[in-house]
Amino acid sequence: MDAFYASVELLRYPQLAGLPAVIGGGRSARDEQLAAEYAGRLHAIPLHAFARLADYRGRGVITTATYPARAFGLGSAMGLMKNAHLCPDAILLPVDFAEYRRFSRRFKEVILTHAPVMEDRGVDEVYIDFTHAAGGQEEGGRTLAQAIQQGIFEATRLTCSIGVAPNKLLAKLASEFDKPRGISIVQPDDVQALIWPLACRKVNGIGPKADEKLKRLGIQTIGELAARERPWLQAHFGRAYGAWLHDAAWGRDERPVVTHSEPVSMSRETTFERDLHAVHDRAELSRIFTELCQQVAADLARKGYVGKTIGIKLRYDDFRIATRDQTLAQHTQDAATIRRAAGLCLKRVPLQQRLRLLGVRVGALVREQDLAAQQPAAVNAELF
DNA sequence: TCTGGGGTCCTAGGACCC
DNA sequence: TCTGGGGTCCTAGGACCC
Numbered sequence: 499m500d501a502f503y504a505s506v507e508l509l510r511y512p513q514l515a516g517l518p519a520v521i522g523g524g525r526s527a528r529d530e531q532l533a534a535e536y537a538g539r540l541h542a543i544p545l546h547a548f549a550r551l552a553d554y555r556g557r558g559v560i561t562t563a564t565y566p567a568r569a570f571g572l573g574s575a576m577g578l579m580k581n582a583h584l585c586p587d588a589i590l591l592p593v594d595f596a597e598y599r600r601f602s603r604r605f606k607e608v609i610l611t612h613a614p615v616m617e618d619r620g621v622d623e624v625y626i627d628f629t630h631a632a633g634g635q636e637e638g639g640r641t642l643a644q645a646i647q648q649g650i651f652e653a654t655r656l657t658c659s660i661g662v663a664p665n666k667l668l669a670k671l672a673s674e675f676d677k678p679r680g681i682s683i684v685q686p687d688d689v690q691a692l693i694w695p696l697a698c699r700k701v702n703g704i705g706p707k708a709d710e711k712l713k714r715l716g717i718q719t720i721g722e723l724a725a726r727e728r729p730w731l732q733a734h735f736g737r738a739y740g741a742w743l744h745d746a747a748w749g750r751d752e753r754p755v756v757t758h759s760e761p762v763s764m765s766r767e768t769t770f771e772r773d774l775h776a777v778h779d780r781a782e783l784s785r786i787f788t789e790l791c792q793q794v795a796a797d798l799a800r801k802g803y804v805g806k807t808i809g810i811k812l813r814y815d816d817f818r819i820a821t822r823d824q825t826l827a828q829h830t831q832d833a834a835t836i837r838r839a840a841g842l843c844l845k846r847v848p849l850q851q852r853l854r855l856l857g858v859r860v861g862a863l864v865r866e867q868d869l870a871a872q873q874p875a876a877v878n879a880e881l882f
Numbered sequence: 883t884c885t886g887g888g889g890t891c892c893t894a895g896g897a898c899c900c
Numbered sequence: 901t902c903t904g905g906g907g908t909c910c911t912a913g914g915a916c917c918c
Binding site (some may be wrong): 502550561574605619620622623700703704705706708807809819820821822823824825 | 904909910911912913914916917918
């Protein structure tokens with residue numbers, strides 16, 4: 499989807515069209531106050547919008563920028579405070595995940611009516627298997643891609659960009675060729691001309707660390723990566739990742755489109771408005787900790803899962819991260835049980851330094867009803 | 883004036899078992 | 901005096917993605 503969060507906000511507030519706006523920030527008490535202050539001042543801005551980016555004082559990042567905001571150099575994952583100077587008058591809107599999820603469901607429903615084999619890749623992205631879908635083989639896939647774009651636009655007034663290719667790796671690269679509203683088709687023979695000139699970082703799976711290392715080794719583009727011998731890459735990046743890098747550079751990818759998957763873990767975490775100290779801010783920290791446990795417990799219950807591994811995550815004021823976890827004898831979704839186990843985890847971690855973030859995670863998930871069916875069988879097995 | 887939240891997967895060492 | 905080989909589970913950290 500093109501600038502998904504921002505596009506959804508533009509549907510609600512068409513008066514933002516053409517203006518630089520960013521989605522991000524949080525919902526702290528101060529955010530709410532700021533919003534109230536602006537409510538009466540700018541008739542064009544909705545009640546809960548924060549208006550000027552320069553006036554924001556929170557610790558958030560930009561999740562999405564409208565295309566006019568991108569022209570100012572604003573983009574996702576940027577710190578809001580740090581980048582406010584790039585465009586002080588940009589309008590800051592709070593994230594509304596519930597709304598984005600509603601639109602996410604709608605556009606995915608449309609896709610499923612055209613092509614039933616779809617892999618969910620998050621709120622704004624999917625892989626679609628065109629192989630056996632109507633129009634999927636016409637005009638190199640363009641017929642189906644156009645039908646999907648049009649169907650999504652009619653249902654949601656949102657636009658998307660589609661890449662059609664022989665596999666997921668290439669399709670993902672192709673989808674970014676012509677944003678927004680683009681359709682790009684990459685055939686197997688196009689790898690050299692269309693893919694090799696791209697920066698390695700464009701490949702899904704080459705992140706900042708790997709890209710940095712590749713650059714140190716004199717490799718900037720995918721073509722330069724393809725030119726290296728497979729064993730050489732394996733010597734520098736490990737057997738598995740080195741081989742994968744080589745395959746990726748040659749456009750090889752055999753992964754299927756996966757239509758269903760089970761969650762492995764659920765977590766809740768929060769960055770504090772100010773850094774907190776385990777001793778000086780004990781009460782506040784404890785309150786937040788309990789709340790996080792209650793939230794995960796509620797998430798588990800709502801979705802019908804129980805988990806066995808309880809974990810915590812801390813981010814210190816210097817941004818270092820520590821995690822601890824503990825596996826229980828039995829699966830649980832109970833807030834108090836999670837709180838107790840998480841509390842024990844917390845005791846195993848150094849707490850001298852100030853904390854920026856606290857998180858609680860429940861892993862080793864099993865569906866609630868599967869567990870009920872499983873347990874008697876386990877008891878029987880032990881009898882023999 | 884620094885840098886969100888919710889995930890997945892991989893690696894590597896150690897415990898433990900047969 | 902000299903200690904295997906394979907497997908699973910647990911734990912901590914880290915890379916990466918949306």
